[in-house]
Amino acid sequence: MKKNIAIIGSGFSSLSAACYLAKKGHNITVYEKNSDLGGRARQFKANGFTFDMGPSWYWMPDVFEKFFNDFNKSSKDYYQIEKLNPAYRVYFGLDDYIDIEDSIEKISDKFEKIELGSGEKLKKFLSKAKENYNIGVSDMLYKMPGLSPLELVSIKTIKKIRYFISTIRKEVHRDFKNPKLRSILEFPVLFLGAKASNTPAFYNFMNYADFGLGTFQPKNGFSDLVNAMVSLGKNLGVKYRTNHTLKSIKIKDNKVNKLIFENREFDCDILISGADYHHTESLLPTKSRQYSEKYWSKRIFAPSSLLFYVGFNKKINNVTHHNLFFDTEFDQHAKEIYDDPRWPSDPLFYANFTSKTNPGTAPKNCENGFFLIPIATDLEDTEEIREKYFELIMEKLEKFTKQTLRSSIVYKRSFCVSDFKKDYNSYGGNAYGLANTLFQTAFLRPNIKSKLVQNLYFCGQLTVPGPGVPPAIVSGELVANLIN
């Protein structure tokens, strides 16, 4: 039967759920508090520069393709996409960097030059990671709404049990001794939001996503994907309402009865929230909330981030589209994110320059830069602190890339913990949800369907399957399937 379904938030999980449910003939309205659609993947323009505000690594292209194929479309019907080569550059110090190229063969050759025997080991490591990818992504991801532990049990997963007990750290350290190779292989764990020593080895499928499938770039960044999903949704009849902040959810007879926005009220048969889970529950009467404040305070959240969007009035040398600055020990930085939350003493950071592959994202002969330092959630982030870290990373950028840059800055904006809270109602200012540790996987994540309110569902990076754009899209499909 056709239902009136309200969806809160316009992140990828909400955009995905909207399309799947509209395809089934339901009447869908998406309500977004901000003035732009896309959630953490919003884009903004300033002084001729275009900046993606959040995600920048387009990994697992098969997940995006499957989404469009489900509507008899392809990503190519909406945007151009290119495989990057090099995929990214990792700086370890002055005159010391490694470019990760676009095939396992080339990457293995590079490994071999750095550590004797590591080329073959990498190929073996990746063939196991590929098996895990095929089981994890193709078999499990789409079949796990997290309703029961049994979803995890199959002949294929039982054979892989050792990968759920071991950790990424153990597997990588067993096979590779060189600290640079180790940190490159542990890098994808950052997307899962926890330490390598706390992430099940099964997630090494991210290494296959990285080296085996590669890093892609939609011509205009993730906004191409947002626009494509919204355009698809509009064709299916989805209505999008920006500048609509949900203020409270009224419950009657254990069902959502009314949605209260700033100046208006709406009815719905079903409510799905793609907004941060904790925030959504805070809009319910206390007795309708499934999880206490204590529950949330005990979860391991993915880090927050200190971000800078910077316009330079000249071209920057010695950088590629994606660049990691790993000149420092990540273990200490990770400790300062997860174990002893504080501003990092010597942070690693990430920089991307989309104008390297799409000159249209910066004025002529200029470059746009996006800088990210992962940090603990809930830190105090004053202007002075942000500035201190900006100076620190600019100093390193200038040193390692051998040029002066600070005098060429013509635009700068920062974004940090307090902005994540203000703009997205994010718990503790987390940047990308709840980490994927063993005890926060599948049925151990917050429920996709409320146990206390009959017609209330959740999607997005705090529920199944987890953080990242591909999982967010899958999350939308999972909640839609459950409703259908």
Ligand SMILES: Cc1cc2nc3c(=O)[nH]c(=O)nc-3n(C[C@H](O)[C@H](O)[C@H](O)COP(=O)(O)OP(=O)(O)OC[C@H]3O[C@@H](n4cnc5c(N)ncnc54)[C@H](O)[C@@H]3O)c2cc1C
């Ligand atoms: C800096 C950064 C870098 C990242 N890099 C990558 C990357 O390279 N690759 C990758 O795959 N992933 C990356 N991620 C993670 C990825 O962007 C997210 O996991 C994904 O976009 C989350 O989608 P979502 O649907 O869960 O919700 P969100 O994008 O968080 O959207 C939730 C929406 O709900 C809205 N909302 C909140 N409260 C209300 C309310 N009361 N009323 C109405 N609306 C409300 C918010 O405004 C927001 O728009 C990154 C994230 C960040 C922040």
